[in-house]
Amino acid sequence: MTLQTESLLDSIQAAETLEAFQTATEDLRDALAVKHVVYHWVNSIGERFGAGTYSSDWVDRYLEKDYLRLDPVIFGCFQRFTPVNWKQLDWSSKGAKAMFLDALDYGLGNQGYTIPIRGPNGQFALFTLNADMDDDKWDAFIDKHGRELVLLGHEFNRKALEFEQGKETVAAPTLSPREQAAMTAMAKGYSRAQAAADLGISEHTLRVYIEAARHKLGALNTTHAVARALSSGLIIV
Amino acid sequence: MTLQTESLLDSIQAAETLEAFQTATEDLRDALAVKHVVYHWVNSIGERFGAGTYSSDWVDRYLEKDYLRLDPVIFGCFQRFTPVNWKQLDWSSKGAKAMFLDALDYGLGNQGYTIPIRGPNGQFALFTLNADMDDDKWDAFIDKHGRELVLLGHEFNRKALEFEQGKETVAAPTLSPREQAAMTAMAKGYSRAQAAADLGISEHTLRVYIEAARHKLGALNTTHAVARALSSGLIIV
DNA sequence: GCCAGCCTCGCTATTTTTGGGGAGGGTATA
DNA sequence: TATACCCTCCCCAAAAATAGCGAGGCTGGC
Numbered sequence: 001m002t003l004q005t006e007s008l009l010d011s012i013q014a015a016e017t018l019e020a021f022q023t024a025t026e027d028l029r030d031a032l033a034v035k036h037v038v039y040h041w042v043n044s045i046g047e048r049f050g051a052g053t054y055s056s057d058w059v060d061r062y063l064e065k066d067y068l069r070l071d072p073v074i075f076g077c078f079q080r081f082t083p084v085n086w087k088q089l090d091w092s093s094k095g096a097k098a099m100f101l102d103a104l105d106y107g108l109g110n111q112g113y114t115i116p117i118r119g120p121n122g123q124f125a126l127f128t129l130n131a132d133m134d135d136d137k138w139d140a141f142i143d144k145h146g147r148e149l150v151l152l153g154h155e156f157n158r159k160a161l162e163f164e165q166g167k168e169t170v171a172a173p174t175l176s177p178r179e180q181a182a183m184t185a186m187a188k189g190y191s192r193a194q195a196a197a198d199l200g201i202s203e204h205t206l207r208v209y210i211e212a213a214r215h216k217l218g219a220l221n222t223t224h225a226v227a228r229a230l231s232s233g234l235i236i237v
Numbered sequence: 238m239t240l241q242t243e244s245l246l247d248s249i250q251a252a253e254t255l256e257a258f259q260t261a262t263e264d265l266r267d268a269l270a271v272k273h274v275v276y277h278w279v280n281s282i283g284e285r286f287g288a289g290t291y292s293s294d295w296v297d298r299y300l301e302k303d304y305l306r307l308d309p310v311i312f313g314c315f316q317r318f319t320p321v322n323w324k325q326l327d328w329s330s331k332g333a334k335a336m337f338l339d340a341l342d343y344g345l346g347n348q349g350y351t352i353p354i355r356g357p358n359g360q361f362a363l364f365t366l367n368a369d370m371d372d373d374k375w376d377a378f379i380d381k382h383g384r385e386l387v388l389l390g391h392e393f394n395r396k397a398l399e400f401e402q403g404k405e406t407v408a409a410p411t412l413s414p415r416e417q418a419a420m421t422a423m424a425k426g427y428s429r430a431q432a433a434a435d436l437g438i439s440e441h442t443l444r445v446y447i448e449a450a451r452h453k454l455g456a457l458n459t460t461h462a463v464a465r466a467l468s469s470g471l472i473i474v
Numbered sequence: 475g476c477c478a479g480c481c482t483c484g485c486t487a488t489t490t491t492t493g494g495g496g497a498g499g500g501t502a503t504a
Numbered sequence: 505t506a507t508a509c510c511c512t513c514c515c516c517a518a519a520a521a522t523a524g525c526g527a528g529g530c531t532g533g534c
Binding site: 147190223 | 246305306311312315316317318319355356357360384387388391394395398423424425426427428456457458459460461463464465467468473
């Protein structure tokens, strides 16, 4: 790891504001001499958070044309665990080709490398480098920096999660052991009768736990409670 | 990054057999002069895969006593994105304390550092270092190697996924858009009537989606289906 | 053209879950 | 020694989910 990478990691870690976060992507772009560096995160509700050096024109264009749905990069990253080199993806579909040409028009380079990053609760983020060079140079570049990029991507993600969590500060409730067990049994698909038998208690007692958990979790029904318990990491199936 | 780390990464990457994978954990243990190095993976269906230097006695003990359910390390990693230093966890519960002492009896060191790793389809893996040293030394150790450990953990995970995919893993079912929407609505705690109204369809139609998703997911009831969809990463709430 | 898969809607009846109301004993913490 | 929280059990009535039987139209691939 070069000293440069170390100091970039430190500067990301030290970022206290979104501006500093944004600056870090720009610094990284300059340090690596690439065209673009982008960190980007989307959840199911459509909330997004991101920073990077793409022009706002391109971002708008991307959203307007709903490229998210046909972008081979997104698709590839969803399926893989490992980083994706754009040129190894399948760009054969008509929509994908059009998108690629469009991207070049909007100032993107022809080469790209995107690292998928996953976090708790199904969080999914992308860390992308984009540059303009021929294949050989690009391969050498990736070969040289690939591992450090993984670290940088994770550091961006860690910081992004920090910003997001700072917004909400929802105190996660705690479940008593029996409540946990009850929720776990529900998550396993047991009926109340089965679950009660499994725990060696009466069905009525089991119900009390489920209701307690429901209330603690602020859930509307059992399914909701299980969903919340799961995505808060309170239970593991 | 030290040359040593580079060569370890390369040796993991080069591993062709489970034996080589196992050897890599042992090499890493020796290189870092720690007591244990463990890579461990569990998916939503409960399939397991792991390699490491824990004694089989301890692994058996862990499973037998169902420590998975009360291990603060597991709990901490599920909730966090970042690595966890064992000593910063909450070991105050009786069960956790007993487990910790038990672990020492079985040859584990008093310090630990575990990196959570997440992949596609809700895959969740842990990469753990365990050692016997005082707090100051351990902190210095983590400070020095933390970032490289993230890389090593990911490399182990990449390799593990390779092995798993080689043996034809259980194909994760795919949900149609409407089925996804129905599952998401259920996970949000909507009643069928509410969910149907939300999707602008009849309650009966909604039911068809829910049942289809249940069958695809091999679930016993709606709660079970939602739990599976969530932990497979098919839906995000 | 056919088949598979998706999307949409209807009916009836049974089983299960939920929402209220209770009660008593235990343990731990303040 | 209170107070809080956890564990356990019970009844009743209403709401919701499940199981089974149907139907037709649409798309996209072989």
